[in-house]
Every structure is written in C-alpha cells, then in structure tokens.
Amino acid sequence: MGLTHNCSDKKTLKRWFFIDKRVGRKPIPSKLDDVRASGWLDAMKSSSPPRKKLSKDLGINFVSEEEVAYRSWALKYPSAITSFEQIIRNANGKKIALFLDYDGTLANIVVDPERAFMTNAMRAAVRNVAKYFPTAIVSGRPRDKVYGFVGLTDVHYAGCHGMDIVSPVRETMSIANHPNCIRSTDKQGKEVFLFQPANEFIPMIDEVFISLIEKTKDVEGAKVENNKFCVSVHYRNIDEKVWPAVAQCVHEVLKGYPRLRLNYGRKVLEIRPIIDWNKGKAVEFLLESLELESEDVLPLYIGDDNTDEDAFKVLREKNRGYGILVSSFPKETNAFYSLRDPSEVMEFLKSLVRWKKSTAAL
C-alpha cells in the first residue's frame, strides 16, 4: 500500500490516519523516506514544543523539572528584565534602537494566524517606546498585514522576513541604486524607499501557493498562507500523525522549484526564495537608512523564532548590540538575553520608557 505523490488524494490521507489509529503501526511508506531522512520531521516536531503542564504547587516549595531546566538555561541567556540595569550600563550613553518581531513577540501565538491580534496594552507600550527610541517591526508576514495588526504610524515596518521594507529615502545608501529599491510615496505622501529584493519571485510564489492549497485541501486543519514573497504552510492544527504527509506535499512541490527553499517556523513550514536576504540583512538595511549605523547606537532585537536568529547573529558577530530571545523553554540561540513571553516583552518595553523618562528628568 503505497502513498501516491498526490497528497490531496482523500483516500490516501484517510488511510494514513485509519491504519495508524487501528493497529498503531507507523504508516510511513517509502516515499516519506525523503522527509524523514532529511530531518524535516524532527525539525517540525521541535519547532515549537507544546507547553508542558507545570506540576502543581502542592503547598511545599516545589519547582518543576521544566522550571529547573529553564532556570539553568537562563544562566546562559539571562532575563532582559532582571538584567535591565546591566543592559543600560552596557549601552553606556549610546542611543538605543529597537527591532521587534511580531508573532510570538508582540502577540501571543494563537491557533488562527488571522486572529493574532496584539493587545491594546501592548500597542500602547510599543507606541510609547517608539516616542523615545527608533523602533522597527521586522516580521515574516507581509508588511501591510503586520501594519494592519499593529496600526502605528510612528514605527518602521519590514515584512516578509525583511523582503518587503519601506524606509526613509537616504541618497547615500549603497543599496539606493539596487534595481529592486524604488522610490515611492507612503500613505502620508512622504517619499520613501521601497525595497523588495525578491520581487521577481512573486509569480513563482503565487504558483506554489495555488499548488499547495490544492495538495493540502483534504488535510484537516492545514492552512496555507500567501505572504507575497513566501508561503507559509501551517501544521499547528493538523493531527501529528498526518505531519509526515504534509511534509511530503511540501517536499514534492519544492522539488519543482530549485530557487525556493524551506525554513521552519513555529509549527509552520515557510517556503522562500533562495536569495541572500533575511531579517539580519533587513536590520542592517534599516540601521543604514535610519542613519543609525554609527557606533553610538545600540540595536536591540527582540524575537522568538528561527528566522530571528539571523538578526541575533548579525548583532552578535558585528558586536553591535543584543538579541533578546522570547522563549518559555530552553533553546539554542544567538541571542544574549531572554524573555519568557510577550507579557515580559511588554514589561521590558515599559522599563525602557521609564528609564528614558527618569534620565530626561535629570
């Protein structure tokens, strides 16, 4: 009983499920060796581990195993809240610039990507912090979409993992003459640079999107998002037993597109162009266009996902600033500091504002 190439074959998908439930056998036919051998499944499983239930406090001083592991990990990546004074000391009078990821950083992870709203309290915190520090949001979502969620005009936006940036015009920028850097006007009528280095991939991304919608149409819980320069295939709401079939669909489609590659996000497979551009490059671009490339600027980048690692890496390697990883479980990272979740991100942003106000009053 082999699995056909066509993952939208209803019978095949049902068969996967049924056999596994009935006899507990692994329903992995040979074609799936591709996705297993290449480590896709392991990466899918580890991309966003489910929150383990914390053991109940039984009235005695009890710290769960997970908490012990987290605390020991946090010795290497200390909390940006408890290390706040240290961060400020290290800034040593430099101007702080803030880069913020969206999903999992400014908004909690939720089952429906269309409903990943940020709270009004978080919006107010971002609005306030942007009054005192240059602030940019760098998201995997299309720029318009993330703007739709955030709705603030005083922050800068880079969408699609940095493949869709609007920035102030700066004639001296090396990238100003790049064919994909065009002058445009923003919603307020201001002249801006629109930098979309993966422009030529839009038709290819549309094609892949249509083909993945078709192939996954019978997979319960599958969601395919067209993010203009990349495609997200969400498996958060798919039964884990069907993940190999979904991985296989994506694998099959990608075979026909050697100029596209795969990234793992939080319960999402992200297909994107093979170009030398990522969130790290986007941060460098924004630092330059916002005239923040000087040594007197300390960039802080807060993010929760694998794609944010590119930005953490740039800051670490260039010894420029600090990455702050948002994670409630231990994870290898290029960040320097950590925060557990968006509520701690909000607390950190508020601390920055309080500190700025207190020093301004001196």
Ligand SMILES: O=P(O)(O)OC[C@H]1O[C@H](O[C@H]2O[C@H](CO)[C@@H](O)[C@H](O)[C@H]2O)[C@H](O)[C@@H](O)[C@@H]1O
């Ligand atoms: O760079 P980000 O702003 O973090 O965007 C990355 C992806 O975020 C969204 O997916 C994630 O959040 C969803 C809502 O909480 C969640 O349902 C999903 O499981 C997460 O992977 C977005 O939908 C993706 O397109 C972005 O690439």
